[in-house]
Amino acid sequence: MARRVLHISDCHLVVRGETLLQIDTEATLRAVLHQAAGDAARNGCDAIIASGDVAHTPTVPVYERFLRIVSDYFDVPVLSLPGNHDVLHVMQEASMPMDAIVWPDWHLQALDSHEDDKPKSLITDIDRHSVAQGLQQGAAHSVLLATHHPLVEVDCPWLDKDRIAEPLELMNWLNGVSKQRIRGVVFGHAHQVVEGRVGGWPVFGAPSTGFQFQPRSAKFAVDDQGPGYQWLDLADDKTIKRTVRRVEG
Numbered sequence: 001m002a003r004r005v006l007h008i009s010d011c012h013l014v015v016r017g018e019t020l021l022q023i024d025t026e027a028t029l030r031a032v033l034h035q036a037a038g039d040a041a042r043n044g045c046d047a048i049i050a051s052g053d054v055a056h057t058p059t060v061p062v063y064e065r066f067l068r069i070v071s072d073y074f075d076v077p078v079l080s081l082p083g084n085h086d087v088l089h090v091m092q093e094a095s096m097p098m099d100a101i102v103w104p105d106w107h108l109q110a111l112d113s114h115e116d117d118k119p120k121s122l123i124t125d126i127d128r129h130s131v132a133q134g135l136q137q138g139a140a141h142s143v144l145l146a147t148h149h150p151l152v153e154v155d156c157p158w159l160d161k162d163r164i165a166e167p168l169e170l171m172n173w174l175n176g177v178s179k180q181r182i183r184g185v186v187f188g189h190a191h192q193v194v195e196g197r198v199g200g201w202p203v204f205g206a207p208s209t210g211f212q213f214q215p216r217s218a219k220f221a222v223d224d225q226g227p228g229y230q231w232l233d234l235a236d237d238k239t240i241k242r243t244v245r246r247v248e249g
């Protein structure tokens with residue numbers, strides 16, 4: 001049975017009533033979820049992945065508000081994971097859902113690539129142990145991995161310096177641990193659409209639900225493209241089809 005997953009990223013929620021870069025990140029998240037719920041009414045939605053930087057102000061009330069906002073539009077399992085603006089123990093305190101979603105055919109697995117309050121990717125032995133444990137669950141034929149940091153260069157030096165190091169070594173290790181079941185990776189952090197490959201694996205970076213970074217920018221630069229999200233169609237033939245959508249209007 002094919003699965004359809006909504007991937008949102010880099011929501012950067014702040015304290016209610018505040019804005020970030022003059023953007024009301026709750027309003028843009030709601031606009032994304034509203035439009036995605038319309039898509040889902042036609043084509044379905046089996047789960048949501050939120051790949052980090054859920055909060056820009058990482059407090060328990062902000063994370064709890066994120067979960068309430070999502071539940072206003074969707075009643076499906078959520079897999080969230082921390083980004084560099086998140087704080088893991090606060091997410092845990094807020095009961096953010098961070099466990100793998102395991103169906104009989106597909107398995108959605110998070111890999112923590114963040115370090116609290118530092119932009120650079122860091123995958124520790126504890127992170128590797130945790131992902132290896134997650135991958136032992138169930139007997140799905142295919143695994144979609146979600147992480148925060150890109151595994152490929154996005155042609156923005158100020159972002160590329162923080163990407164995941166030695167991605168091919170990591171992918172080969174993950175594929176071995178998963179018994180050759182990894183089919184692709186999704187991530188955020190770059191606030192732009194990314195498509196690439198690591199070895200034979202397709203990797204898909206999602207736009208932000210809030211604000212975008214300028215493609216091929218040498219330094220921090222905000223782009224004028226609107227909030228976005230992506231759909232991931234996970235097929236019975238073990239392939240992943242990605243469709244990017246922007247909020248209309």
Ligand SMILES: [Fe+2]
Binds near residue numbers: 012052053
């Ligand atoms: Fe971000």
